[in-house]
């Protein structure tokens with residue numbers, strides 16, 4: 001069943017990247033910021049963290065809309081970087097960013113992104129994650145300092161953005177590029193299809 005015309009999509013996110021990525025699917029959507037608690041127990045695995053936080057973000061918006069009996073799908077997403085089993089979120093300041101980059105440089109790490117889709121009317125939910133391996137180039141302290149000073153690391157998991165200046169410090173990736181940027185579009189389109197929203201349809 002193709003339900004594109006009757007159900008709105010709401011992106012539960014403050015991330016401009018996620019908004020741009022979702023826009024590339026060419027389906028109409030609204031954006032609502034979600035204030036979800038992003039703390040998780042220390043012993044949670046990365047897949048559990050990103051799936052749970054994606055769900056929390058979607059549920060925070062779902063809670064504000066469910067009473068209105070609106071037909072729609074709420075999307076939430078969360079991204080972390082994992083190095084040697086340690087989960088790296090966003091750096092708290094420039095020193096933290098430089099520390100993260102000096103550990104990531106010259107080595108491989110994993111980027112996990114979780115996606116949650118909640119159906120506003122039925123309450124049905126789908127939650128999945130995607131993982132991409134990233135090899136970062138060896139970086140001199142000067143290069144790390146210059147990259148931190150660019151401001152790009154500030155609001156990004158692992159203190160880099162592959163879609164920007166960070167492209168110059170990545171050697172290769174193995175997996176889905178969009179998982180690294182924060183919204184795995186191929187996996188998302190499969191999830192939307194399972195919820196009755198087809199991205200590729202005859203106009």
Ligand SMILES: Cc1cn([C@H]2C[C@H](O)[C@@H](COP(=O)(O)OP(=O)(O)OP(=O)(O)O)O2)c(=O)[nH]c1=O
Nearest residue numbers: 013014015078079156157160161162180181182
């Ligand atoms: C590794 C990497 C991360 N990121 C970003 C994606 C996410 O926005 C951010 C991880 O933080 P998140 O907590 O996943 O998301 P957010 O707080 O930015 O947005 P939301 O409101 O949806 O919770 O890191 C990049 O943009 N490029 C990259 O290469």
